[in-house]
Amino acid sequence: MANFIEKTLEQGERIMYKGRLHWYFNFRYTLWGILLVVVGLFCLAYAAGNVLEPATVNLLVVVGIVACVSGLGSVFFGYFLRVKTEFAITDSRFIQKDGIFNIRLTEIPLFKIETVNFEQSFMERIVNTGSIELVGSGGTNHKVSFVQNPLKVRNLITTYMKEVNAEKQDVVAEGTTAE
Template sequence: MPFPTHLLTKDEDLVLDLRPHWWYLAPAGALLAVVTLVALAALRTSWWGPLDWAILLLFLGALGFFGFTYLQWTTTNFVVTNERLVSRKGVISKEGIEIPLDRINTVFFNQSIFERIIGAGDLGIESAGEGGRQEFTDIRKPNLVQNEIYRQVESLEDRRLRRLGQAAAEAAPATPAEPQLSIPEQIEKLDQLRRQGVVTDEEFEAKKRELLDRM
């Protein structure tokens, strides 16, 4: 079943929601297949003896074991959001691990040759805190998951830097406005520009009259 969205915080986005690789079901599935073949062979006999009953019980046990393993598979989530990494599992009672992205130091993955062929592997997370290193098994395409975790860690750091920059800009005192020149000072400034040839005598006189009219 998917990770419950009501467990996400207000600004949290779900990036990855993975169940274990199908190889997680392989041992229970192989046992059920073998016992099923044995049971079918036993049914070919014309009589039903104690051994047949034992095979039937074994088949029911293998079927129950596969069913329970499948329930475990459907109720196990490996989740990556834009803020944290979460691992949850449990059919009736739940247990889980939560690692904030800003506490993740290193992400490792390990694959055997066979696991590389089927696209499965193990993931190791080293984080700051009491947990140290956490191991997660039967992860689908662990190398791609590793890359995605690093991308989200970098994205989280970028968002925090932008928020810090915005907060610093809002907290910085406003640049004081330049003091307003008085009308005599403005006329003197215009006269300097006239002497420098920046404005003509006519422009100077017109602006001077305009300023004097304001007094």
């Protein structure tokens, strides 16, 4: 799966930057997971350590097991959501791959991008993550959240956009002078 973007490259195309979602993306899933596991362990410990009616003990054991399993499931779910997304900036386009079993590939040629919007909350600044939104010609847009080093990614995209547009203008200029 990690080589999926490489498989989509055109002949002669080079990857200039490859990225994944920031670990902060998992924070809420991990926090909920830990909370559920603590509640589950508390229920199990309370059921084992106190003299209660059998029906109450059974209920506490079931609640404890369900909470622990749900908590671990939340942590793994967050991890898989994070792993399923990768993106790359090549010398000619932006590519994002989502999915593990069902894959969605989004491609935007760099010469079609008109604006790169950057968004970062105070907490995201602390952990160095944020959002990048690519606005293409015709008003289409594509937003990637929880980007690692978002300012670096934004600057790379705008730099390569300028290079691609300059090359395109040179080709157009050569075409008009040849006539």
